[in-house]
Amino acid sequence: TGSTRPQRILRAVQKNSTRGSPCSVVNAIDDYCKHKEWAMNVGDEKGIIVDDVVLELKPITVLELGTYCAYSTVRIANLLPPEAKLITLEFNAESAAIAREIITWAGLEEKIQLIIGASGDWIPRLKEEFGIETFDLVFLDHWKDRYLPDTKLLEKCGLLKPGAVLLADNVICPGTPDYLDYVRNSPRYKSKFYRSHLEYTQEEDGLEHSVFLGMAGRGAE
Ligand SMILES: Nc1ncc2ncn(CCCCCNC(=O)c3cc(-c4ccc(F)cc4)cc(O)c3O)c2n1
Numbered sequence: 001t002g003s004t005r006p007q008r009i010l011r012a013v014q015k016n017s018t019r020g021s022p023c024s025v026v027n028a029i030d031d032y033c034k035h036k037e038w039a040m041n042v043g044d045e046k047g048i049i050v051d052d053v054v055l056e057l058k059p060i061t062v063l064e065l066g067t068y069c070a071y072s073t074v075r076i077a078n079l080l081p082p083e084a085k086l087i088t089l090e091f092n093a094e095s096a097a098i099a100r101e102i103i104t105w106a107g108l109e110e111k112i113q114l115i116i117g118a119s120g121d122w123i124p125r126l127k128e129e130f131g132i133e134t135f136d137l138v139f140l141d142h143w144k145d146r147y148l149p150d151t152k153l154l155e156k157c158g159l160l161k162p163g164a165v166l167l168a169d170n171v172i173c174p175g176t177p178d179y180l181d182y183v184r185n186s187p188r189y190k191s192k193f194y195r196s197h198l199e200y201t202q203e204e205d206g207l208e209h210s211v212f213l214g215m216a217g218r219g220a221e
């Protein structure tokens with residue numbers, strides 16, 4: 001039985017990066033996925049946009065939907081203030097196991113809580129089980145048809161406060177048309193599109209940055 005792609009990514013990290021250095025972990029994954037084997041990490045080009053959003057927002061509580069091999073988990077957690085925490089949800093137990101190893105290798109296990117399960121099942125439990133009030137930043141990078149229902153679930157569960165940012169990957173490729181329509185037309189969000197490319201390719205893609213304005217939205221306008 002051969003290895004899986006996440007296992008090969010972990011091996012590349014252990015071979016080509018330094019324990020405790022998140023930057024070298026991110027670079028090792030990008031090099032592997034650029035030159036050896038494509039993988040669905042947010043990647044270096046979109047990753048710079050993610051970095052800028054995190055550095056500007058200085059979020060204390062972050063939710064990531066879709067961990068995969070923890071590339072964006074490590075990239076984001078590395079830029080967080082000391083007291084900040086990141087919760088990341090991963091559905092697939094195999095990739096979650098690899099993600100956990102990569103998070104530990106990067107030395108970020110104190111900042112990151114990895115939960116194995118589906119976003120729809122876990123979002124309603126986060127307040128209760130993790131004492132979360134609200135999230136300052138949500139990074140959406142999971143099943144593309146779950147972006148909209150999970151955004152509505154976050155609203156319903158009171159997990160977003162005015163000023164919270166939703167940052168969504170892949171809004172062009174593979175695409176999340178119902179989500180884009182919602183955040184761009186709802187009075188509850190101020191949305192803007194960051195044009196970029198699908199990780200490690202020339203294909204069009206981008207990130208949607210949406211600021212939650214509150215359930216009342218901008219009121220009557
Ligand atoms: N509900 C729930 N809760 C928690 C979860 N954890 C995982 N999942 C399942 C998500 C499985 C991976 C999601 N990511 C993608 O599918 C993805 C795909 C491409 C791509 C692929 C082929 C192409 F030709 C072009 C582009 C590129 C990307 O950047 C992507 O992020 C969950 N679901």
Ligand SMILES: [Mg+2]
Binds near residue numbers: 040041042141169
């Ligand atoms: Mg993605």
